[in-house]
Amino acid sequence: MRQESKELFTSLIAELERLPQSPVMDKEAIMAAIDKLFSTISGKYTDDDFLLLNLKTVSSHYINDQNLGFAGLIELMKSRLHVTGLRELEQREATDEFDAKYGTTTGISIEQFEMPENVSLERALNCGRHDPTPSKAMQLSLSALAGLGVNYSDFVFIDVGCGLGRNLLLASTYSFKRIIGIEISKFLTQVCLKNIDLFSRHVPKAGEIEVKCLNALDFVFPAESLVLYFYNPFPKAVSDQFISNLLEFHQRHPVKIYLIFLGFAFPAVENSKVFELITVVPTNETIHGERTFTLPIFASSNR
DSSP: OOHHHHHHHHHHHHHHHHSOOOTTOOHHHHHHHHHHHHHHHBTTTBOOHHHHHHHHHHHHHHHHTSOOOHHHHHHHHHHHHTOTTHHHHHHHHHHOOHHHHHTOOOOOOBOGGGSSSOOOHHHHHHSOOBOOOOHHHHHHHHHHHHHTTOOGGGOEEEEETOTTSHHHHHHTTTTOSEEEEEESOHHHHHHHHHHHHHHHHHOTTSOOOEEEESOGGGOOOOSSOEEEEESSOSOHHHHHHHHHHHHHHHHHSOOOEEEEESSOOOHHHHTOSSEEEEEEEEEEEEETTTEEEEEEEEEEOOO
16 A cells, blocks of 8 residues: 555544544435545645545445445554555565666555546456565466476466566566556556566567556457466456456367466366366465465366
8 A cells, every 4th residue: 555545544544533423324424424524635635636536436335335334434444554464565575676676666565546547436346456476476487387388489478467567577588479468557557568668678688568458357368378377356256257258268269278376266267177277386475474375377178
């Protein structure tokens, strides 16, 4: 979470706790009080109009659709201030030399509602927070493909939810046939393109990268052998649909497909008759201070 967002959340929580509350307040009264509060704090705690607009959109959903009252909204905001693993991520990125080496900006964590753009409620609920993949973990997963007999030049690499582009940049140092990033955020896409330009100055022989700014469910898979990478880009409902699209594609085009996951694989993949778990790549990168990241790799079967 950006520092400005943390400060705004802290201020919002304090202001919400000062508001007169009643257990019999209806949704309209709660939203009226929140509308007034957001109007008051605009310019006082932040000049980021998009951040306020996106927060208001999400707050309205939890009050009107999830029946969350003042107390529930306050607890929700407090939980966003203390997301498990964020401090660990920040510490890990402080020792990752990727951005320092190439002058890029890939190592930040940012929530959907923090994007400096209008974020719809559907997107806020169905798209994950952008977290950077540890550079070493990504390199381990890409190198593991060679051990599985993968000839990089025969495959198109696709990062689903490519964010700021670190994985694309790392993949460009391998000899993939094509490299494609899918990203729904225009803001992240713009920064990603800048990172690609900066990286290419340091690594002129890197492969070309294409970034498509769209909803992953609208992506048209190229009819070629594929390697797809995922780091928790969306919740189960969306991942189910995405894998359904991929399976329909595979039925029409029975090409070889490898799926790489950082952490947990999609249930639709684990339960699929088409994809088989072929290896799990261990890493030394810790998550939540208790266990290490693993990289399960699935491949389409020949059956």
